[in-house]
Each structure stands twice: as C-alpha cells, then as structure tokens.
Amino acid sequence: xxxxxxxxxxxxxxxxxxxxxxxxxxxxxxxxxxxxxxxxxxxxxxxxxxxxxxxxxxxxxxxxxxxxxxxxxxxxxxxxxxxxxxxxxxxxxxxxxxxxxxxxxxxxxxxxxxxxxxxxxxxxxxxxxxxxxxxxxxxxxxxxxxxxxxxxxxxxxxxxxxxxxxxxxxxxxxxxxxxxxxxxxxxxxxxxxxxxxxxxxxxxxxxxxxxxxxxxxxxxxxxxxxxxxxxxxxxxxxxxxxxxxxxxxxxxxxxxxxxxxxxxxxxxxxxxxxxxxxxxxxxxxxxxxxxx
Numbered sequence: 001x002x003x004x005x006x007x008x009x010x011x012x013x014x015x016x017x018x019x020x021x022x023x024x025x026x027x028x029x030x031x032x033x034x035x036x037x038x039x040x041x042x043x044x045x046x047x048x049x050x051x052x053x054x055x056x057x058x059x060x061x062x063x064x065x066x067x068x069x070x071x072x073x074x075x076x077x078x079x080x081x082x083x084x085x086x087x088x089x090x091x092x093x094x095x096x097x098x099x100x101x102x103x104x105x106x107x108x109x110x111x112x113x114x115x116x117x118x119x120x121x122x123x124x125x126x127x128x129x130x131x132x133x134x135x136x137x138x139x140x141x142x143x144x145x146x147x148x149x150x151x152x153x154x155x156x157x158x159x160x161x162x163x164x165x166x167x168x169x170x171x172x173x174x175x176x177x178x179x180x181x182x183x184x185x186x187x188x189x190x191x192x193x194x195x196x197x198x199x200x201x202x203x204x205x206x207x208x209x210x211x212x213x214x215x216x217x218x219x220x221x222x223x224x225x226x227x228x229x230x231x232x233x234x235x236x237x238x239x240x241x242x243x244x245x246x247x248x249x250x251x252x253x254x255x256x257x258x259x260x261x262x263x264x265x266x267x268x269x270x271x272x273x274x275x276x277x278x279x280x281x282x283x284x285x286x287x288x289x290x291x292x
Contacts, residue, residue, distance in 0.1 A: 019050040026064040080125025096129040101259035102160025103131035107153040112146045120268040151241040154181040159245045185237040
C-alpha cells in the first residue's frame with residue numbers, strides 16, 4: 001500500500017505557487033499566509049481554491065486576482081456556497097445570530113481552542129449560519145483539555161439560545177452540534193482512554209462490514225455493568241461541557257448581545273470585529289461595508 005498524506009504547510013505553499021502560475025496574481029497575495037489558513041487541504045482542494053478565486057475575480061471584471069478573492073474562495077470551500085436567495089424571517093435571523101455568537105464567545109474564552117476565523121449568519125450549504133474556527137498550525141494529536149474545549153464550544157450555540165429565548169424556545173439548530181459533541185465524548189471514553197474512571201482501555205465495538213464475510217451478530221466486547229459506566233462517563237463529559245458553556249456565556253452576556261447585534265447588522269464578522277467585541281469596544285464596520 002502506498003499512503004499519500006495530506007501536505008503540510010510548506011507543501012501547501014509550494015502547491016499553491018504551482019497553480020498560481022496559471023492565473024494573474026496581484027502583489028498583495030501571499031501564498032504562505034493562505035497555506036497557513038488552509039490546514040487539511042489536499043492538492044486538489046488547493047487547485048480548486050485558486051480556480052474559485054480566479055472565478056470571483058472574473059465575475060467582478062478584475063484584471064488581477066487579489067487576496068480578497070482568495071478569502072472568498074476559502075470561505076466557499078470551507079463553509080459552503082452562500083445561499084443569499086434563501087429567505088429567513090427576522091426571528092430566525094435573530095436566533096441564528098445568538099446561536100453563532102454563542103459558539104464564537106465560548107470558543108474565544110477557552111485557553112486551548114482554535115481561534116475564530118469568521119462568523120456569519122448567511123446560509124451556507126445546509127447550515128443557517130456558520131462559526132468557522134481555524135487552527136493556527138497543523139495538528140496531529142489533541143490533548144484532553146483541547147477536546148473538552150471543542151465539546152464546550154459546540155454547546156455554545158444551544159446555551160446562547162436558551163439564555164436569550166428561554167428553554168422552551170430552543171430550536172433544532174443545534175442537532176448537528178449535539179451529535180458531534182456526543183461522538184467526541186464517546187471517543188474520549190471508549191477509544192482514546194481519556195476517562196479516569198475507565199482508564200486507558202479501548203471499549204470500541206468492532207465495526208466491520210457484513211458483506212466481507214462477517215456474521216451479522218458480533219461478540220459483545222463489554223459487560224452490561226461496563227456499558228452502564230461508559231454511558232455515565234459520556235453523560236458526565238457532556239454535562240461538564242454544557243455547564244462550562246453556560247458559565248462562560250452568563251459571565252459574557254453583554255458581549256453575547258453585542259455580537260448578535262453586529263451579526264444582524266453586518267451578517268458576517270471577522271477576527272478584527274470579534275476582538276473588538278471581546279475587548280469591550282464597539283465592533284468596527286467591515287472593510288467592504290456599504291452604509292447605503
């Protein structure tokens with residue numbers, strides 16, 4: 001077997017330079033900066049990034065592809081294409097704004113969490129809004145604290161909705177967040193040996209395809225007592241993360257309101273505006289914002 005790993009940051013920079021030779025590039029484009037902001041991208045993804053940026057420039061009748069087009073192309077690939085034609089009610093926009101602001105504030109308040117790259121309430125793909133976290137470097141392993149931080153930030157949206165609208169008005173928008181958080185908690189307990197109560201043992205069920213000659217019935221790997229303990233440990237991880245998210249957003253309630261209002265006004269806010277809000281300042285307008 002020949003395994004071709006994904007390129008690291010230096011590899012991504014060189015791949016970008018190869019594909020950039022085919023399009024007219026402006027002087028402000030920095031391949032190294034783009035490479036640092038695209039962890040996990042394959043060679044094909046990077047080629048697609050350059051092509052999408054060139055398309056954005058062509059649609060705007062620009063002679064050169066600038067950093068702005070590369071940012072827009074990266075947003076499209078990482079978060080999905082914008083669905084501006086989708087009509088959302090004001091209540092739904094407000095709920096989405098608080099949901100995404102909750103994710104962002106919890107993520108920025110945790111010590112070992114990836115920085116927030118951008119927050120938007122413009123529908124993209126299947127999501128009504130997106131909070132994009134972008135790692136500062138390629139990572140190959142994760143600490144227990146970092147994984148707990150990811151689970152906590154996933155519950156930020158649900159907790160923000162609950163704080164603003166009450167427990168009876170919580171929406172189904174957090175369904176994917178809950179699923180991802182539960183999978184992370186289950187892997188912590190059963191796969192990665194990060195549960196103090198169960199210790200460094202693997203309790204993962206052996207998953208195999210039936211059509212590969214396996215029988216439909218599989219041998220049970222854990223006793224009923226252990227299965228009950230696993231459920232309790234997963235529940236404990238989730239409850240701890242949910243409680244942490246609730247405390248962070250309760251302590252930062254004013255910032256939550258300010259960020260939600262900024263999202264309603266601008267629809268998309270980036271690192272500079274997020275930093276303004278977290279520092280207690282009024283968020284600046286986006287560089288491409290038109291008051292008219």
